[in-house]
Amino acid sequence: MADPVFDQSSSNREASRGYAWWFSGNTFAQAADGDGRPPRQRTIIQHLVSHPGRLTIMYFIVLVVAATTMLLIPPSTPEGETTTFSTAMFTAVSALSTCGISIVNSTTHWTTFGQAVLLVSVQLGGIGVMTFASLITLAINHHMKSTQRLLTASELGTSKLSEIRGVLTVVIGTTMFIESVTFVALFPGLLKVNEGDWRKSLWESLFFAVMSYNNAGFTPDTAGLHVNSWGVGLPIMLSAFLGTLGFPVILNLLKCARGHVPPKRWSLHTKITLSVTFIIVAMSLTWFLLVEWDNPFLFKDADFNTRMRYAMVAAVMPRSSGFDLSWVPQVNEPTKVFMSVIMFIGGGSTSTAGGIRVTTFAVILLICKASFTGHKDINTFHHRIHTNVAMTAVSITSTCLLLVLVSSLSLMLVSGASLTNALFDSCSAFGLGGYTVGVAREDNPAALAILAATMVVGRLGPMTIAYSISRPRSLEAVRYPTEPIVVG
Amino acid sequence: MADPVFDQSSSNREASRGYAWWFSGNTFAQAADGDGRPPRQRTIIQHLVSHPGRLTIMYFIVLVVAATTMLLIPPSTPEGETTTFSTAMFTAVSALSTCGISIVNSTTHWTTFGQAVLLVSVQLGGIGVMTFASLITLAINHHMKSTQRLLTASELGTSKLSEIRGVLTVVIGTTMFIESVTFVALFPGLLKVNEGDWRKSLWESLFFAVMSYNNAGFTPDTAGLHVNSWGVGLPIMLSAFLGTLGFPVILNLLKCARGHVPPKRWSLHTKITLSVTFIIVAMSLTWFLLVEWDNPFLFKDADFNTRMRYAMVAAVMPRSSGFDLSWVPQVNEPTKVFMSVIMFIGGGSTSTAGGIRVTTFAVILLICKASFTGHKDINTFHHRIHTNVAMTAVSITSTCLLLVLVSSLSLMLVSGASLTNALFDSCSAFGLGGYTVGVAREDNPAALAILAATMVVGRLGPMTIAYSISRPRSLEAVRYPTEPIVVG
Numbered sequence: 002m003a004d005p006v007f008d009q010s011s012s013n014r015e016a017s018r019g020y021a022w023w024f025s026g027n028t029f030a031q032a033a034d035g036d037g038r039p040p041r042q043r044t045i046i047q048h049l050v051s052h053p054g055r056l057t058i059m060y061f062i063v064l065v066v067a068a069t070t071m072l073l074i075p076p077s078t079p080e081g082e083t084t085t086f087s088t089a090m091f092t093a094v095s096a097l098s099t100c101g102i103s104i105v106n107s108t109t110h111w112t113t114f115g116q117a118v119l120l121v122s123v124q125l126g127g128i129g130v131m132t133f134a135s136l137i138t139l140a141i142n143h144h145m146k147s148t149q150r151l152l153t154a155s156e157l158g159t160s161k162l163s164e165i166r167g168v169l170t171v172v173i174g175t176t177m178f179i180e181s182v183t184f185v186a187l188f189p190g191l192l193k194v195n196e197g198d199w200r201k202s203l204w205e206s207l208f209f210a211v212m213s214y215n216n217a218g219f220t221p222d223t224a225g226l227h228v229n230s231w232g233v234g235l236p237i238m239l240s241a242f243l244g245t246l247g248f249p250v251i252l253n254l255l256k257c258a259r260g261h262v263p264p265k266r267w268s269l270h271t272k273i274t275l276s277v278t279f280i281i282v283a284m285s286l287t288w289f290l291l292v293e294w295d296n297p298f299l300f301k302d303a304d305f306n307t308r309m310r311y312a313m314v315a316a317v318m319p320r321s322s323g324f325d326l327s328w329v330p331q332v333n334e335p336t337k338v339f340m341s342v343i344m345f346i347g348g349g350s351t352s353t354a355g356g357i358r359v360t361t362f363a364v365i366l367l368i369c370k371a372s373f374t375g376h377k378d379i380n381t382f383h384h385r386i387h388t389n390v391a392m393t394a395v396s397i398t399s400t401c402l403l404l405v406l407v408s409s410l411s412l413m414l415v416s417g418a419s420l421t422n423a424l425f426d427s428c429s430a431f432g433l434g435g436y437t438v439g440v441a442r443e444d445n446p447a448a449l450a451i452l453a454a455t456m457v458v459g460r461l462g463p464m465t466i467a468y469s470i471s472r473p474r475s476l477e478a479v480r481y482p483t484e485p486i487v488v489g
Numbered sequence: 490m491a492d493p494v495f496d497q498s499s500s501n502r503e504a505s506r507g508y509a510w511w512f513s514g515n516t517f518a519q520a521a522d523g524d525g526r527p528p529r530q531r532t533i534i535q536h537l538v539s540h541p542g543r544l545t546i547m548y549f550i551v552l553v554v555a556a557t558t559m560l561l562i563p564p565s566t567p568e569g570e571t572t573t574f575s576t577a578m579f580t581a582v583s584a585l586s587t588c589g590i591s592i593v594n595s596t597t598h599w600t601t602f603g604q605a606v607l608l609v610s611v612q613l614g615g616i617g618v619m620t621f622a623s624l625i626t627l628a629i630n631h632h633m634k635s636t637q638r639l640l641t642a643s644e645l646g647t648s649k650l651s652e653i654r655g656v657l658t659v660v661i662g663t664t665m666f667i668e669s670v671t672f673v674a675l676f677p678g679l680l681k682v683n684e685g686d687w688r689k690s691l692w693e694s695l696f697f698a699v700m701s702y703n704n705a706g707f708t709p710d711t712a713g714l715h716v717n718s719w720g721v722g723l724p725i726m727l728s729a730f731l732g733t734l735g736f737p738v739i740l741n742l743l744k745c746a747r748g749h750v751p752p753k754r755w756s757l758h759t760k761i762t763l764s765v766t767f768i769i770v771a772m773s774l775t776w777f778l779l780v781e782w783d784n785p786f787l788f789k790d791a792d793f794n795t796r797m798r799y800a801m802v803a804a805v806m807p808r809s810s811g812f813d814l815s816w817v818p819q820v821n822e823p824t825k826v827f828m829s830v831i832m833f834i835g836g837g838s839t840s841t842a843g844g845i846r847v848t849t850f851a852v853i854l855l856i857c858k859a860s861f862t863g864h865k866d867i868n869t870f871h872h873r874i875h876t877n878v879a880m881t882a883v884s885i886t887s888t889c890l891l892l893v894l895v896s897s898l899s900l901m902l903v904s905g906a907s908l909t910n911a912l913f914d915s916c917s918a919f920g921l922g923g924y925t926v927g928v929a930r931e932d933n934p935a936a937l938a939i940l941a942a943t944m945v946v947g948r949l950g951p952m953t954i955a956y957s958i959s960r961p962r963s964l965e966a967v968r969y970p971t972e973p974i975v976v977g
């Protein structure tokens with residue numbers, strides 16, 4: 002099927018402007034009730050599916066409980082190691098939110114079974130996020146159609162489940178495809194690094210393939226081997242980069258590639274996401290080349306080639322993927338702050354990346370541009386950004402900034418960490434970056450709890466905020482007069 | 490005269506919504522040219538007055554040069570001390586922007602003459618800011634009237650200078666009145682502290698009176714004596730508090746007090762400023778009581794009374810006044826971050842305080858509230874905030890956040906300071922708070938230059954941004970179609 006969710010039909014246009022008080026409401030039931038018929042008996046599945054918001058929360062709660070349990074049982078931990086409840090819970094949340102902050106060494110603390118639990122958790126977490134974002138958009142489509150009386154309640158009931166199957170097919174299909182390509186691309190390089198050990202190489206290829214597209218930074222190796230070889234590093238980097246773009250962009254690009262559509266006619270969302278992503282990666286690369294080039298802790302005795310590889314990894318990865326933790330605590334203090342900002346901005350909407358999302362950031366910049374150039378409309382690429390979208394972007398940014406601030410201050414209070422480190426770990430948890438500079442520690446359950454909460458909000462927060470507040474605004478019962486106030 | 494600038498007339502209502510591309514434009518000349526008459530010969534004064542924006546910049550440049558020179562000449566520095574150029578320049582900028590960051594001990598490094606230079610600089614800086622903000626509003630009024638053809642060009646020429654005289658009278662009158670009351674209130678307390686030395690007490694009263702209303706934190710004493718006595722501390726605190734409210738609020742309150750107008754009918758600007766100010770002060774007090782109550786560096790062996798006095802000073806002062814530097818470096822790290830945020834928000838618009846201003850912060854909060862409650866209009870106190878004002882607030886906040894970030898990162902790079910300290914000093918310079926935790930140091934001219942630049946932007950920036958971008962937006966020549974994008 003052609004992507005049903007992100008097409009440019011007019012109902013969809015309405016939808017993504019005002020998608021989802023459904024997040025908490027009973028979407029389909031309301032639509033059916035609107036026809037004045039008595040509500041029918043519904044199955045539990047139908048009941049859950051009509052509340053994509055509740056379904057998302059249910060899904061993550063069930064999976065966190067399951068993954069924590071699996072990590073706590075003996076097969077997950079090798080003999081001689083013990084896993085505390087807070088470690089298991091934190092790791093489960095970290096994997097399911099595809100954040101990937103590790104407080105134990107993933108290679109030595111977990112058995113292959115334990116690593117498989119992480120792998121499955123990350124995969125289910127990633128697919129979950131992409132599916133639910135799509136489902137919610139779908140729910141709005143239904144509402145739009147039903148309010149236009151194009152569908153009867155019974156049609157709603159049947160088309161609903163089939164469309165959901167369609168979305169799931171597209172999400173899982175794309176994921177599997179990209180992960181398979183990454184797997185195949187990684188194998189030769191890993192086989193070389195592992196000196197012909199094909200069993201180990203197969204497992205590591207699978208692990209890296211899943212971790213990279215889902216942007217979770219768990220690694221099955223301790224040496225950061227992917228940084229030391231282009232053959233391993235490049236497929237991981239590309240896959241992680243695709244993962245940060247988000248589902249609508251990938252689908253739009255695929256569709257445009259099939260139809261030989263020129264870049265000029267890509268969707269506005271694609272254009273904005275790609276250009277901001279490009280700018281951020283270029284800025285990161287420049288920063289690392291300028292500020293970290295002579296860092297002796299980072300590049301001791303390294304040649305030009307190795308330095309470039311490190312700088313490229315450092316530019317692409319922190320946005321969301323969080324691979325190779327080893328070098329992070331050794332960067333300069335200003336670089337930590339810079340990385341925090343990059344992680345806070347995060348990746349593309351409805352992707353496995355986190356943060357406020359690049360589109361949100363872009364809208365804030367566009368508001369400034371419009372103001373400074375004296376324009377009333379917020380224009381970009383010959384299109385106007387709707388005021389509701391602008392207000393939503395401001396709300397998401399302000400709320401998330403407040404969240405990161407509160408989280409950082411709390412971490413400083415409970416762990417005595419410096420602001421740089423507390424901010425870094427907060428942004429890493431919120432933006433699902435996956436790096437840590439040591440504030441997340443096994444022996445500090447309070448800090449772990451704060452970071453786990455930040456991760457959950459980082460995973461569901463901006464999405465929830467966007468969905469719940471970008472509902473089509475009602476006309477005001479009373480419209481108040483304006484009165485000028487002086488700002489600035 | 491009744492306040493001509495901040496009345497609620499309809500032209501003014503228009504004005505403060507769209508006040509000032511005049512900041513760089515030739516307001517009055519344009520208005521006159523609009524009548525199609527040939528431009529007349531104008532005096533230099535008339536020429537400058539028609540460009541309030543340029544006039545502001547000229548005023549500050551001339552004063553910075555003059556004050557730097559005065560501080561460099563021998564009478565300013567006692568024998569045995571030397572004043573470097575960077576110290577003199579930084580102190581001049583600090584005084585004229587009413588920021589008040591000191592890098593030398595004001596008591597021992599400067600002679601009475603040097604202190605008098607500081608006093609006059611602060612006074613001229615404070616009056617300058619309040620006058621120019623009013624002048625610009627006035628210029629818009631003129632433009633509004635002239636575009637409505639209510640005034641001819643010659644009427645413009647005559648009424649202009651007389652109205653400017655009116656504004657100056659009100660600004661200087663209010664300032665002198667409040668400073669005199671503070672002076673009288675301070676004298677008995679200081680006489681007691683100084684054990685009957687009335688000469689010293691007179692000088693200190695004058696110094697404190699000017700410094701407190703203008704929110705500059707230079708002190709003529711080293712012991713922080715005003716914290717140790719309610720008789721000295723309370724008048725300073727009240728005067729500094731009045732200084733942070735801003736001219737429109739004080740005038741509106743005076744007018745309402747004369748007319749026995751109930752709080753319900755105060756202007757929207759007054760209501761917003763007062764409520765946000767109250768919330769911020771209450772939050773600061775709570776923070777200090779909770780987090781700093783047991784800080785042994787801050788309150789060694791102090792009784793309840795002293796602790797309360799410190800907490801109150803700490804709650805009111807950091808917003809902008811910056812008195813008594815001694816205790817600041819001893820607070821907890823999280824408190825430094827909290828204070829940075831408070832300084833970033835700053836005081837009231839067109840006051841001697843800095844920051845993004847409380848009204849700007851309030852508008853951001855109101856945007857979030859409107860979004861979360863699903864309203865299209867940004868309402869508060871039964872009034873609607875105009876979309877232009879909202880966009881201006883977003884632009885000011887984003888730009889200033891970026892400025893503080895760049896300033897902090899630069900300070901970290903040139904001085905090796907921690908993020909907490911760099912952020913604190915940046916926010917203090919931008920928000921004209923006047924405290925320092927040691928990043929501003931005599932022996933680091935690069936850090937001083939960064940901080941001085943931040944102060945200048947902090948003084949003129951938000952005002953300039955607001956004035957230059959909140960001009961009435963032109964209707965777009967081409968109105969582009971909207972296309973949905975996914976944010977969050």
Ligand SMILES: [K+]
Nearest residue numbers: 100216321435
């Ligand atoms: K991650």
Ligand SMILES: [K+]
Nearest residue numbers: 588704809923
């Ligand atoms: K100050």
